[in-house]
Amino acid sequence: MNIQENYSTIKKQLPENVQLVAVSKTHPVSAIQEVYDLGQRVFGENKVQELTEKYPLLPKDIQWHLIGHLQTNKVKYIAEFIDTIQSVDSEKLIREINKEAAKHNRIIKVLLQVKIAEEESKFGLDIHEAKSIFEQFLSGEFQNINITGLMGMATFTDDVNQIKKEFLILKRLFDELNQLKHLETLSMGMSDDFPAAIECGANSVRVGSAIFGRRDYSK
Numbered sequence: 580m581n582i583q584e585n586y587s588t589i590k591k592q593l594p595e596n597v598q599l600v601a602v603s604k605t606h607p608v609s610a611i612q613e614v615y616d617l618g619q620r621v622f623g624e625n626k627v628q629e630l631t632e633k634y635p636l637l638p639k640d641i642q643w644h645l646i647g648h649l650q651t652n653k654v655k656y657i658a659e660f661i662d663t664i665q666s667v668d669s670e671k672l673i674r675e676i677n678k679e680a681a682k683h684n685r686i687i688k689v690l691l692q693v694k695i696a697e698e699e700s701k702f703g704l705d706i707h708e709a710k711s712i713f714e715q716f717l718s719g720e721f722q723n724i725n726i727t728g729l730m731g732m733a734t735f736t737d738d739v740n741q742i743k744k745e746f747l748i749l750k751r752l753f754d755e756l757n758q759l760k761h762l763e764t765l766s767m768g769m770s771d772d773f774p775a776a777i778e779c780g781a782n783s784v785r786v787g788s789a790i791f792g793r794r795d796y797s798k
């Protein structure tokens with residue numbers, strides 16, 4: 580399978596209302612350009628350093644999403660150009676993003692990353708923290724940020740019922756917050772579980788290896 584075939588196979592499986600974030604981490608600029616040339620404009624990276632190296636080498640109309648854990652001291656390196664930060668997992672981080680966005684006179688879109696997996700390892704806010712941040716946002720804090728939705732990752736398991744159970748927790752929170760202010764994006768699902776995520780209400784999926792092939796972390 581090559582990238583072009585992979586890409587069209589994935590696109591065919593996505594309903595029209597579901598956004599595809601092509602996750603290009605570890606893959607070279609040439610592979611990203613190849614997918615760009617097929618019409619893709621939204622790409623996701625999980626590391627600031629890798630993103631800032633790739634950004635100047637690629638077309639400027641790419642909408643870059645940061646999807647990995649972000650340290651507050653690195654926000655300044657991406658604040659000028661990042662479209663959406665999907666991995667907001669603390670109040671401290673959202674304050675920093677707001678501050679850096681203001682310096683560039685921008686409004687940065689963010690998703691609150693909520694911890695839904697039973698696994699211990701995953702980053703994310705608990706539901707209570709997510710609600711508290713959202714309420715502060717509604718009350719007018721964070722003038723240079725727009726919270727446009729939620730992001731979550733399910734447990735890494737073959738048990739589809741477990742995965743769906745976790746996705747539905749996030750869907751329920753999404754529906755609740757969406758009553759207070761319209762939210763655009765419910766980001767859940769990766770190469771192995773995006774069909775389950777879409778069944779559970781995802782309207783944005785983050786797909787890497789199913790497009791670009793397996794990642795080689797040795798390079």
Ligand SMILES: *Cc1c(COP(=O)(O)O)cnc(C)c1O
Pocket residue numbers: 602604625646647732768769770771785786787788789
């Ligand atoms: C790497 C990554 C993905 C994509 O994973 P694949 O299994 O390669 O599709 C999605 N979301 C996050 C947060 C990631 O770090």
